[in-house]
Each structure stands twice: as C-alpha cells, then as structure tokens.
Amino acid sequence: MAKFLFPEGFLWGAATASYQIEGSLDADSKGESIWDRFSHTKGNIWNEETGDIACDHYRRCAEDVRLMADIGLNAYRFSISWSRIFPQGSGKANKKGLDFYRRLVEQLNSNKIKSSVTLYHWDLPQTLQDKGGWNNRDTAKYFAEYAAYVYANLDLPVDMWITLNEPWVIAILGHAFGIHAPGLNDFNIALQVSHNLLLGHGLAVKAFREAGRKDEPIGITLNLAPIQSLTEKPADLEAARRSDGFMNRWFLDPIFKGSYPQDMVEIFSRTFSLPATEEGDAAIIAEPIDFLGINNYTRILVEASGSEDAFMGNPINPPDAEYTEMGWEVYPQGLYELLIRVHRDYGPLPLYITENGAAFPDELKKDGTIDDPRRINYLQTYLLETWKAVEDGVPLKGYFVWTLMDNFEWAFGFSKRFGLIYVDHPTQKRYLKNSAHWYKKMISRNGLEA
Ligand code: FCB
Numbered sequence: 001m002a003k004f005l006f007p008e009g010f011l012w013g014a015a016t017a018s019y020q021i022e023g024s025l026d027a028d029s030k031g032e033s034i035w036d037r038f039s040h041t042k043g044n045i046w047n048e049e050t051g052d053i054a055c056d057h058y059r060r061c062a063e064d065v066r067l068m069a070d071i072g073l074n075a076y077r078f079s080i081s082w083s084r085i086f087p088q089g090s091g092k093a094n095k096k097g098l099d100f101y102r103r104l105v106e107q108l109n110s111n112k113i114k115s116s117v118t119l120y121h122w123d124l125p126q127t128l129q130d131k132g133g134w135n136n137r138d139t140a141k142y143f144a145e146y147a148a149y150v151y152a153n154l155d156l157p158v159d160m161w162i163t164l165n166e167p168w169v170i171a172i173l174g175h176a177f178g179i180h181a182p183g184l185n186d187f188n189i190a191l192q193v194s195h196n197l198l199l200g201h202g203l204a205v206k207a208f209r210e211a212g213r214k215d216e217p218i219g220i221t222l223n224l225a226p227i228q229s230l231t232e233k234p235a236d237l238e239a240a241r242r243s244d245g246f247m248n249r250w251f252l253d254p255i256f257k258g259s260y261p262q263d264m265v266e267i268f269s270r271t272f273s274l275p276a277t278e279e280g281d282a283a284i285i286a287e288p289i290d291f292l293g294i295n296n297y298t299r300i301l302v303e304a305s306g307s308e309d310a311f312m313g314n315p316i317n318p319p320d321a322e323y324t325e326m327g328w329e330v331y332p333q334g335l336y337e338l339l340i341r342v343h344r345d346y347g348p349l350p351l352y353i354t355e356n357g358a359a360f361p362d363e364l365k366k367d368g369t370i371d372d373p374r375r376i377n378y379l380q381t382y383l384l385e386t387w388k389a390v391e392d393g394v395p396l397k398g399y400f401v402w403t404l405m406d407n408f409e410w411a412f413g414f415s416k417r418f419g420l421i422y423v424d425h426p427t428q429k430r431y432l433k434n435s436a437h438w439y440k441k442m443i444s445r446n447g448l449e450a
Helices: 034-039 057-071 095-110 126-130 138-153 167-175 187-211 234-256 262-271 281-285 333-346 373-391 434-445
Strands: 003-005 011-015 075-079 114-120 160-165 218-223 227-229 291-295 300-303 351-356 396-402 421-424 429-432 447-449
Touching: 003 373, 011 114, 011 351, 011 434, 034 126, 057 095, 057 429, 057 434, 075 396, 095 114, 095 138, 114 138, 138 187, 160 167, 160 187, 160 291, 160 351, 167 187, 167 218, 167 234, 187 218, 187 234, 187 281, 218 234, 218 351, 227 234, 234 262, 234 281, 234 300, 234 333, 291 333, 333 351, 333 373, 351 373, 373 396, 373 434, 373 447, 429 434, 434 447
Parallel strands: 011 075, 011 396, 075 114, 114 160, 160 218, 218 291, 227 300, 291 351, 351 396
Antiparallel strands: 003 447, 421 429
16 A cells, blocks of 8 residues: 655644634624624525524634544634624724634644634624725725734734635625625726735734744735646637636735736736725735645636636536536646646745635434545545645645534535534534544544555
C-alpha cells in the first residue's frame, strides 16, 4: 500500500462560520446582522429557514470542541460575529460578545487545537448596512476598528488570523445576484463593494501590524477556481481568460501585485462604472500578508458566450461527471492545478486550503451511523491532488474541511449537509459520520494510504 504523507506540523482542521452554526441571535446583547435580516425576509431562504438556532453552537461550544478533539483535529477555523462585539457596528464594544470567543479559544488551546480566526464571514451589523453597507467606504474603516478591538482584547494566543472570507462571494452573490445578504442586484455596486472590501482587508492588516501580535500570521481567504476552456478555439480561450480575471485575478492582483488586472478594468469599463478609489488605496490593499487561504470546491469550465463585452464565459457542466448536492462538479485535479498556479503567479508565501468539502444527501441510520462513502472519496481524491502539489514544491501548510458539522448553508438553509458531523437539527444531537472516522485515521497517519 502506498503512503502519501504530508510535512510534519501540517494543520488538519475543519472550518465553520458564525452565522451558520451559532444561533443565539440576540444573546448577550448581540446586535442584528444582515444575515438575520435577510433570512427573516420572506422568499430568500429555502423553506424560509433561518440561523436563529442553527447548531446552537453558542451554547454547545464545549461539547463541539470535545467532538473536534475526538476527531483528532489539530486546527479549527471559525469566524467572529462582528455584531456580537459591536452590536451597532461601531462605537461601544460589547465585552460579553468577545467573552464567548475567549472561552472558545481557551478550550481550543487546552485541547491543543490551533485556532484560526476569521474576522468577517459575511454577517455585517445591520446598522452599517443601513448606512450603505460595504458600498460605503466608511465600512472599511469600521471593519479595521472592529478588528483592532479584537486584536487588543482577545488576549490569548491565536494561531492564525484571516481578515475576510471570500470577498468575491460577498460582492457578487450579495450585491449583483441578490442571493446572499444584503440581496442587491446591481453590478456597479458589486464592483464598488469589491474595492471597499479589499480596502477593509488592507486596513485590518495594517491595524494588526500596529497591534504588535508578533508571532501570529495574518492573511485573507479567497474563493479561487481553476478555469478551463472547453476547446482551444481563440474565442473560448478568451472567455476562460476573462472568467479567470473576474473570479480570481480581480482579487489576487490588487493584493499581491498592487493593481487591478488591466484587461478586466478595460472589459468592466465597457459596461459598468469602475469603483471610486482614492490615492493610496492600492498600497493599503497590497499591505504584505503572511499567507493566503484558498477555498476551492470545483473547477469552472467555460465556452465563449458570444458577446464581445462579456466578462465571463458560459459555464458548462460535462454530462459524464460526478456532481455534489450543490451541483458542483467533483474535479480533484483542478485543486492541483490551482495550487501550482497560485504559487507560480503570486509568489512564495505559505498557502492554506481553508475550505474544501462536499454536500451529499446523508442518512442517519437507526444505529446512529452515517455511511458517506462519496464524501470520503471526495476528500481522499482532493487530498491526493493536494499531496502532489506539496511534493511539487507548493508551500501548503494546512487543510481545513468544510465543514465541522451540518449547518445553515446560507440560501439553501439546512438542505445541504457538508459536515463531518451529522446534526439532527430538531434535537441538536450530533453523530460522527464515517467520513469523520476516516479523517481521524488520516490525521493520525498524517497522510493517506491508497
Ligand atoms: C463557501 C462559504 C462557506 C460555505 C461553503 C459551502 O463559499 O465560505 O460558508 O457556504 O461555501
């Protein structure tokens, strides 16, 4: 049997996000967030579900950390809910909100589980949305102030910090396609939001350096996808290049190269207004970071759309491929390609896979087991590609499964199960899926056997 071992000290984790698991929507003076508002607005979420209770993690946190320890995780990625810390978005901080995260980090530390803190995973305080949300440049400044408060007051060792989770998704799904909070449908706003998010990221990194948390790294998590062209025809290749510009380079380039990609500036400006910027923004956005977090689930295969001004090709779903419950193609070799490409084009910095995983229709059997061979196969094949990338020199330092436990999957409510742990939502009972047992074995070997 061949062994595929990872470097010593590799992080094996699982990831979550505050709104998707915590519940306790107004406990300890938490303020309203845009996801509270959005999920309570009829027609936005599958089956009119909300995150009011979610996995009740706010109250069951100790049990959940025990489960992480049972699975043998040596790292855990979670996000802080801004509106627990600043119920009004800015102004007076709410100490009780931060205490929850302090207890969580304490429990992680005492179980030798490294903590990876994301400062923003989509739950903007509603009061800031009322002032324009991420379309308002001031939100970037408020974000950095909130971040600075957390740096100064979460006074326990933290292993890694992530400013934003997936600015592309925030900007595009939230402001151009209206399927995420705050539910807007305006591409001009989405472009401005992308700029203000990047600015908020840069300001939060600057604030971090000033806070003097010396041995702790900070980075950002981007959703990135390998983009492929259906054929070698010039029009399809051009569609793939633009799709890559829209999905990947629009965020990677300003962070690592100090400017937006010129081809996309030109294409966007044919149809939309480019974001308003101020002198000095580019340098703030390119403030050096210590690592890049990559979320990847699938590839994007495109053909030309036929329109000269299109910034994205037509996506193609090959008929003979396997798809997850999200309709996402299982395409593990894409992760290899992506890791090699990011490393080649954006430099030597450490990389983490901060999310990768799959939703399948899991079934809880009478004996309390969940047999999820397709998830095991997904994780195993993606990890094998990850291993190859490490062998080929990519400085990848860790891998986080999305997700620890079945949770509120945004517009899909509870209909998509991504967890290593099955959650029976009516009773809140947790059950380890077979994939959790598989992951535990893999972690104990620090690699795969195949
Ligand atoms: C990512 C999100 C995460 C989860 C997974 C399935 O885009 O960061 O919260 O929804 O997709």
